[in-house]
Amino acid sequence: MKARFPKFDFSNVRAHWAPNKEFAQSYNASSLIPAYVEPFLLKVMRIAREKVNPANTRLIEEIDIFCKQEMQHCKHHIAYNKIFRSQGYEGLKPLEDKIAAEYDDWLKNRSLRFNLAYCEGFESMSAGACEAWFEQFGDLLVGADQAVADLWRWHLAEEFEHRTVCSDVYHELSGLNPIARYFYRVYGFIYAVKHLGTFNKAAASYLLAKDRENMTPEELEASLERQKVLVARIKRSAVPKLLKVLSPFYDPAKRRDPQGLQEFLQEFEQRPAALAA
Numbered sequence: 488m489k490a491r492f493p494k495f496d497f498s499n500v501r502a503h504w505a506p507n508k509e510f511a512q513s514y515n516a517s518s519l520i521p522a523y524v525e526p527f528l529l530k531v532m533r534i535a536r537e538k539v540n541p542a543n544t545r546l547i548e549e550i551d552i553f554c555k556q557e558m559q560h561c562k563h564h565i566a567y568n569k570i571f572r573s574q575g576y577e578g579l580k581p582l583e584d585k586i587a588a589e590y591d592d593w594l595k596n597r598s599l600r601f602n603l604a605y606c607e608g609f610e611s612m613s614a615g616a617c618e619a620w621f622e623q624f625g626d627l628l629v630g631a632d633q634a635v636a637d638l639w640r641w642h643l644a645e646e647f648e649h650r651t652v653c654s655d656v657y658h659e660l661s662g663l664n665p666i667a668r669y670f671y672r673v674y675g676f677i678y679a680v681k682h683l684g685t686f687n688k689a690a691a692s693y694l695l696a697k698d699r700e701n702m703t704p705e706e707l708e709a710s711l712e713r714q715k716v717l718v719a720r721i722k723r724s725a726v727p728k729l730l731k732v733l734s735p736f737y738d739p740a741k742r743r744d745p746q747g748l749q750e751f752l753q754e755f756e757q758r759p760a761a762l763a764a
C-alpha cells in the first residue's frame with residue numbers, strides 16, 4: 488500500500504467514453520461520488536487519527552497513506568467530472584450541492600461513530616466494485632477511452648489496497664461491545680449503500696434522460712434495452728458482494744486480490760508518462 492501520483496489527460500475525453508453509452512453514463516454518475524465522499528473521508532480520518540492509540544503506529548501510518556490516496560482520487564475525479572459535465576450535463580449541480588451539504592452537516596452534527604461506520608460502509612462497497620471492475624466488466628472496457636478506464640482501474644485498485652483502514656479505525660474507536668459494534672457496522676453499511684445508491688441512480692437517470700432527448704424512437708428503444716441488460720448485470724454482480732459484508736465474520740483483510748490487480752498496478756507504475764516522480 489502506497490501513495491501514487493498519476494497524471495491523466497482528460498482534455499479529449501467524451502462523456503460516452505465506452506462503446507456501451509449506458510455503462511459510460513453509469514460510471515460518470517459514480518465518478519461524481521468521490522468528489523464529495525472522499526473529502527468527507529479525509530476529514531473523518533483526520534479527526535479519528537487524533538484519537539487512535541499513538542502506540543498503534545501501523546494504523547496511524549496506514550491512515551496517512553489512505554489520506555494521500557483518497558486525496559489523489561478525488562482530485563482526478565474532479566478533473567474528469569469537470570470535462571464530462573461541460574458536455575451538456577450542467578443540470579447535475581443541484582444533486583451535487585445536496586450531497587455536499589449533507590456531508591458538511593454530518594461532520595458538524597453526527598457522531599464520529601456514525602461517520603466512521605458510514606466510511607467503512609463506503610469502503611466495503613468500493614472493494615466490491617474493484618472486484619467487479621477487474622474480473623467482470625472486461626468486455627465493457629474493450630474500445631473504451633484508456634484515460635477513463637485507467638482512472639477507474641487505478642482508483643479501485645487503491646481502494647482495494649486500503650480496504651482495511653476504515654475498518655480498523657472503526658473497530659478501534661466505535662466504543663461498542665463486539666455485538667453492538669457488528670450491528671452498528673451493518674447499519675453504517677446499509678446506510679451508505681442506500682445513500683450512495685440513491686445519489687447514483689438520480690445522477691445516472693439525469694445523464695441518460697439528457698442523452699435520450701435527441702434520440703429517434705429506434706435509438707431510444709435500443710438504449711432502454713441496453714440499460715435493462717446492464718442494470719441486471721450490475722445487480723447480479725453486486726448483490727453477492729454486498730451480502731458478504733453483512734456477515735458477522737466479514738473481514739476486509741480476508742478478501743482475495745482480484746485477478747489482474749497486481750499486474751495492472753505494476754504496469755501502471757512503470758509507465759513513464761503516467762506517474763509523477
Ligand SMILES: [Fe+2]
Binds near residue numbers: 556560561642
Ligand atoms: Fe478513493
Ligand SMILES: [Fe+2]
Binds near residue numbers: 557610613645646649
Ligand atoms: Fe477508499
